[in-house]
Amino acid sequence: MITIRLSTRIAAPRERVFDLTRSIDLHTRSLSWTREVPVAGRTSGLIGLGETVTWRAWHLGVRQRLTSRISAYDRPAYFQDVMVRGAFAWMEHDHWFDATPDGGTVLRDEFRFAAPLGVLGRIAETVVLRRYMTRFLERRNAVIKSVAESDEWTQFLRE
Secondary structure (H helix, E strand, O other): OEEEEEEEEEOOOHHHHHHHHOEHHHHHHHOHHHOOEEEEEOOOOEOOOOOEEEEEEEEOOEEEEEEEEEEEEEOOOEEEEEEEEOOOOEEEEEEEEEEOOOOOEEEEEEEEEEOOOHHHHHHHHHHHHHHHHHHHHHHHHHHHHHHHOOHHHHHOOOO
């Protein structure tokens, strides 16, 4: 099992950051380099508690499908998505949104996963997947930060 923890400081209100993080449309844009597109479940707008989305994407040169479900939800402080079906043996992603005194937000991610295939999967986790998934999450958070701190957020949300 691998755990990745990230913290991203965003100069925007936590309600905005929370909603942008659960925007299917922004997710699609932020991961265009993987050709990730929603193909089932919630395919646009804001995903909520109990809803699923199935993504089709290319990761590490392999076409994949991943279905995740929002399993916990406390707007605007926290939500969790878990893998229902996909390439990992299992996956959980916690998102926390901490308000800062200056009106900004600290987005904290804790991403936990295990690769399939026993010993071979554990080697892949250590050698390839940890770095790949860290970069994946960092790139996604950079787009969320950029959109939240500009007027672009209005393309994805109505406040």
